[in-house]
Amino acid sequence: MDFKGFTTRLVHADRLLNKPEDGAVHQATTNSVLFEYQQVEDLVDVFQGRQNGHAYSRQSSGSINALQNMLAAMEGGVAALTFATGMAAITTTLLTLLRQGDHLILSQFLFGNTNSFANTLRGLGIDVSLVDVTDVKQVEAAIQDNTKAVYLETIANPVTQVADLQAIGTLCEQHKLVYMVDNTMTPAYLFDAKAAKASLLVGSLTKYIAGHGNVLGGAVIDTGLYDWQQFSNINPAFKSQPVEMWGITQIKKKGLRDMGGCLTPDSAHLISVGMETLGLRMEKCCNNALKLATFLASHDKVDKVYYPGLSDHPQHQLSRQLFKYYGGILSVDLKPGLDCFAFLNKLKLVLNATHLGDTRTLAIPVADTIYYEMGAEQRSRMAISDNMIRFSVGIEDIEDVVDDFKQALDAI
Numbered sequence: 132m133d134f135k136g137f138t139t140r141l142v143h144a145d146r147l148l149n150k151p152e153d154g155a156v157h158q159a160t161t162n163s164v165l166f167e168y169q170q171v172e173d174l175v176d177v178f179q180g181r182q183n184g185h186a187y188s189r190q191s192s193g194s195i196n197a198l199q200n201m202l203a204a205m206e207g208g209v210a211a212l213t214f215a216t217g218m219a220a221i222t223t224t225l226l227t228l229l230r231q232g233d234h235l236i237l238s239q240f241l242f243g244n245t246n247s248f249a250n251t252l253r254g255l256g257i258d259v260s261l262v263d264v265t266d267v268k269q270v271e272a273a274i275q276d277n278t279k280a281v282y283l284e285t286i287a288n289p290v291t292q293v294a295d296l297q298a299i300g301t302l303c304e305q306h307k308l309v310y311m312v313d314n315t316m317t318p319a320y321l322f323d324a325k326a327a328k329a330s331l332l333v334g335s336l337t338k339y340i341a342g343h344g345n346v347l348g349g350a351v352i353d354t355g356l357y358d359w360q361q362f363s364n365i366n367p368a369f370k371s372q373p374v375e376m377w378g379i380t381q382i383k384k385k386g387l388r389d390m391g392g393c394l395t396p397d398s399a400h401l402i403s404v405g406m407e408t409l410g411l412r413m414e415k416c417c418n419n420a421l422k423l424a425t426f427l428a429s430h431d432k433v434d435k436v437y438y439p440g441l442s443d444h445p446q447h448q449l450s451r452q453l454f455k456y457y458g459g460i461l462s463v464d465l466k467p468g469l470d471c472f473a474f475l476n477k478l479k480l481v482l483n484a485t486h487l488g489d490t491r492t493l494a495i496p497v498a499d500t501i502y503y504e505m506g507a508e509q510r511s512r513m514a515i516s517d518n519m520i521r522f523s524v525g526i527e528d529i530e531d532v533v534d535d536f537k538q539a540l541d542a543i
């Protein structure tokens with residue numbers, strides 16, 4: 132399959148890549164947990180990897196494999212695994228690749244739940260350093276003899292810091308570190324993770340990829356760039372596979388199979404369908420976000436707008452190089468003294484809700500909700516102010532969204 136266009140490839144992927152039966156354009160979804168074999172030798176061959184097939188749906192099934200194929204193809208990777216949620220993908224990947232005594236470099240600007248999970252890793256004897264990933268020098272300074280991986284997000288939430296993705300990729304390559312990139316905010320339509328030398332892409336399918344707020348899912352995708360022979364934690368049992376499959380095989384066997392956080396076939400189908408319009412939705416929501424950010428930046432009741440598309444953003448130039456557009460997330464501080472709850476309660480179209488990457492525009496006051504648990508000290512390290520509001524801009528007609536912001540700002 133060799134089409135130039137991102138959306139051309141996606142809307143025909145099920146049909147061409149997964150070859151469903153009977154001329155169906157979507158891979159059939161079955162809820163069968165078990166798979167019967169007439170000849171028991173075939174069942175044995177499936178178990179021992181000599182024959183392709185499904186044995187038990189915790190490990191694989193038709194619509195799961197179809198989605199995994201689409202994800203790997205979209206990111207130009209060698210293989211993908213899907214999970215029940217983004218957090219299941221992230222935690223499973225880290226737990227199956229790292230061991231007691233290893234060191235992990237993490238971004239200090241992380242999704243709250245991933246940040247919280249760092250403490251679980253510390254409790255298991257994995258040493259974790261939190262660093263400012265907008266500066267490659269800080270990442271380099273944190274490298275130790277036992278460092279195994281660097282883990283970061285492309286555009287951080289909610290302050291929109293942009294990691295120095297390319298430079299950190301080169302650094303990881305030099306030091307033979309696994310470069311794990313959570314690209315939930317910037318799926319392939321926006322960002323070429325392979326060009327930035329990412330080893331593993333992890334993150335949520337719930338957000339932009341599925342897009343419609345009706346299904347949870349997560350994935351890990353191996354770009355094929357990392358040489359797993361350099362990684363000392365691969366279980367010898369998995370080394371019968373081709374080298375590029377060692378990492379993903381360990382995550383699959385030790386993680387998906389043993390830990391069991393699998394996606395359901397129905398969810399895989401919903402995600403595949405949502406994903407067909409990823410390019411159209413990203414185009415619309417990123418353009419909307421830039422227009423809304425520009426409007427808010429010039430409004431006299433708004434103190435500060437955080438959006439990589441604005442020329443005063445600290446990583447604006449870097450973002451121009453890295454991304455096709457600047458993403459759909461922006462945050463604001465209202466002018467001191469203005470009541471951000473009053474403003475949020477005046478919004479009529481925009482929803483007060485957590486979640487992001489939805490077709491609808493969403494708003495949330497971050498210090499009191501998603502970053503409440505981490506406390507004031509860490510919030511200040513992440514540059515989160517007490518009154519900050521985060522918006523996930525949807526695909527509505529932007530005039531309606533701007534009008535809603537106008538009337539709510541006028542009312543306070």
Ligand SMILES: *Cc1c(COP(=O)(O)O)cnc(C)c1O
Pocket residue numbers: 216217218219242245284288313315316334335336337338347348349487
């Ligand atoms: C939402 C999110 C996750 C977790 O994904 P779920 O599907 O909600 O578990 C991980 N990373 C980032 C950057 C996210 O925004």
